[in-house]
Amino acid sequence: MDKFQLHKAALESDYELGLKLISLNVELNQLDLDGHTALHWAVFRGDVEFVKILLQAGANPNVFSTDGVTPKWRARDFGLVEIDELLQVFGGKILTNENFDRTSFLVFNNAIEQALPKDDLVNDKAGNSVKTKTWWRFW
Numbered sequence: 001m002d003k004f005q006l007h008k009a010a011l012e013s014d015y016e017l018g019l020k021l022i023s024l025n026v027e028l029n030q031l032d033l034d035g036h037t038a039l040h041w042a043v044f045r046g047d048v049e050f051v052k053i054l055l056q057a058g059a060n061p062n063v064f065s066t067d068g069v070t071p072k073w074r075a076r077d078f079g080l081v082e083i084d085e086l087l088q089v090f091g092g093k094i095l096t097n098e099n100f101d102r103t104s105f106l107v108f109n110n111a112i113e114q115a116l117p118k119d120d121l122v123n124d125k126a127g128n129s130v131k132t133k134t135w136w137r138f139w
Contacts, residue, residue: 004032010041010050018053028059035066043071048082061092068100076117077109093120 002008006026009018018038022028029037039059042050051071055061062070069077072092075084094117096102102116109116 004030006030006038007032007036007041010038010047010054011045013045013047013050015049015053018050022053022057028054028057029063031063031066037063037065037071039063039071040065040074043074043078043080043083043087046078046080046083048086051083051086055086055090061087061090062095064095064097064099066099068097070095073117073119077105077114095119 006018006021006028007030008014009021028039031037036044037059039051039054039061040063042054061072064070065074070093072084072087073094073096075087075092076094096119105116
């Protein structure tokens with residue numbers, strides 16, 4: 001079986017295959033060769049039903065793509081309100097990491113007169129709100 005069948009199912013909105021693969025306990029949070037999970041692809045497509053299937057099966061809504069964004073960040077950037085709200089219900093956060101190319105996105109989003117989504121704050125073990133960005137630690 002192809003290693004990224006769940007990703008393919010998400011890209012093709014193949015609900016039957018997606019449910020079959022989930023019943024076989026495929027890895028829900030695996031990044032494909034393009035650096036996305038099946039959930040990222042379902043969000044890209046704006047496929048509310050596939051997003052719901054993946055989340056109900058236990059997909060992590062806060063996995064970063066290799067370009068440094070979570071599915072909720074992408075949903076907010078694309079204006080996918082229903083998916084954004086669904087991800088929120090399952091604990092999804094608007095987050096970016098050190099791989100996010102903020103400059104390129106700012107240039108593009110400014111050209112279309114759209115603001116970038118603002119990162120959510122998360123709590124550390126002591127309950128303090130902290131940003132998750134730590135790019136400066138790598139210098």
